[in-house]
Amino acid sequence: MRRIWAEQALLPEGWAENVAVEISADGRIATVMTGADPGGQRLTTLLPAPANLHSHAFQRAMAGMTERRGVQSGDSFWTWRQLMFRFLDQVTPDHVEAIAAFVQMEMLEAGYATNVEFHYLHHQPGGAAYANIAEMSERIAAAAGQSGIGLTLLPVQYQFGGCDGRPLGPGQVRFGTTPDTYTKLLDHAGRALHALPADTALGVAPHSLRAVAPGTLADIAGLTEGPVHMHLAEQIAEVAEVQAHLGTRPVEWLIGNVAVDPRWCLIHCTQMRPHETEALAKTGAVAGLCPITEASLGDGIFDGVRWQAAGGAFGIGSDSNIRISLSEELRSLEYSQRLRDQSRATLATPKRSTGRVLFDAVTQGGAQAAGRASGAIQPGLWADLMALDGTAVDLDGRRGDDTLDTYIFAGDDRMVTDVWAAGRHLVQSGRHIGHDRITAAYRAAMIDLRGRI
Structure with a gap:
């Protein structure tokens, strides 16, 4: 089990504080606990991705x-x-x-x-x-x-x-x-x-x-x-x-x-x-x-x-x-x-x-x-998750719906720090784990395409 803990998380029933999410080896959410003690990777705001x-x-x-x-x-x-x-x-x-x-x-x-x-x-x-x-x-x-x-x-x-x-x-x-x-x-x-x-x-x-x-x-x-x-x-x-x-x-x-x-x-x-x-x-x-x-x-x-x-x-x-x-x-x-x-x-x-x-x-x-069993932070669903940067100046001290309003209307995607797809932790500290390799291949493809057009 991998454990994520967030100061606040958006759950199906609404916002909750001190939320621990455990992800099973198959990439699904195993448990969701509110009022939990910190442990595992610590985040400020956790959302379904x-x-x-x-x-x-x-x-x-x-x-x-x-x-x-x-x-x-x-x-x-x-x-x-x-x-x-x-x-x-x-x-x-x-x-x-x-x-x-x-x-x-x-x-x-x-x-x-x-x-x-x-x-x-x-x-x-x-x-x-x-x-x-x-x-x-x-x-x-x-x-x-x-x-x-x-x-x-x-x-x-x-x-x-x-x-x-x-x-x-x-x-x-x-x-x-x-x-x-x-x-x-x-x-x-x-x-x-x-x-x-x-x-x-x-x-x-x-x-x-x-x-x-x-x-x-x-x-x-x-x-x-x-x-x-x-x-x-x-x-x-x-x-x-x-x-x-x-x-x-x-x-x-x-x-x-x-x-x-x-x-x-x-x-x-x-x-x-x-x-x-x-x-x-x-x-x-x-x-x-x-x-x-x-x-x-x-x-x-x-x-x-x-x-x-x-x-x-x-x-x-x-x-x-x-x-x-x-x-x-x-x-x-x-x-x-x-x-x-x-x-x-x-x-x-x-x-x-x-x-x-x-x-x-x-x-x-x-x-x-x-056609995907996702869309919420809920046991049994794929662990499709995203985290927002609690140190971002505009998000400092924001809670609940104010967090989402600030992210969407006053911020941008630079506020996204981490993303999991079916439990695969692919974006860390705002950057994809294969960013340099994938970007280099894309750059080479574009150089070749521009030479053809």
Whole structure:
């Protein structure tokens, strides 16, 4: 047994003082004791560490490269996507492994314990499969072996270039799968995970209503018992295309035609009408929110206030990975609501502060979306834990919800000192235990990529 002791810890029933947590050899929380005597590793504030529920690891290498305006009168998600497609033509399996390990390391240093990887880069430039159809999935798994992060891998089914069933364009062919090849890829990807720890999970990801045959969604969901993730209602043009071809808006169509339940995580949902928000929340599905990326791409603002009022679950993802910061994602989500509604503390309740509401939601919603037994400091769950720096000047003397509010709205991820993923103590004194090695490999991959572009 390994023992951690904290002056305060956020438990399922609320804040507690003098908390001892024992972690068993299998990485699960064995016991939680309040009012305990100090012993073991001593911390100031101990929190459950959330899952990062939506990531495209390879896009990290594009960070800072897409901020110039093109020749068109207005840049958008769609012009950004064309730049992404051109970048993809140069990315090799070795690049992907180095990039993914670096991304996962940054996630851990930011406080995330789990990477839910929405993985759609499957094939060679030009679209031909690798000799091993799951080559790229194996590279994501190998990266997790280096970083130690908890991994939920979601191989993506991506068949069409649009709702009309048109073939994939040149930039999309590396993603392409038919139902048959997707089943084979999923099987091989599952085998690639066998070498990783027991907390690893496999799910499925039909990319979007634009990229799969809508009638196949139930079949795709039935391929595993793990989570089901899909992009939904992200862009105005996407909503218009779905409505033109399916006769109704994306959320309305999905709820009316598919048995959406708590296994599902719908990503972005920034273009929903009030009745759609309320209806989708009541399905028990998780809203996968990526506020930094959604702001970067001009997607729109998720209606978090209405979603919360309807009892909806949500979690946070870093998506394009241009900026991996748990605290900034949470801050951006709340501030987007304030700007839209010209209000303050929009998600707070009379009993819980804004930071507390946000943190409770993303730990629980993230665990649900990852298909992971985590999300709380509770016996039997994976020991996904994060600690905040009690010596940080802004945290000095703060207790309870004030700690979370200060961390999210006045601090940043430099306040994170330690992170455990299923009991693996991977971040110590604010730094990943393999930081130098993983960073050097990423730097070498980027030098090579810049020489190709």
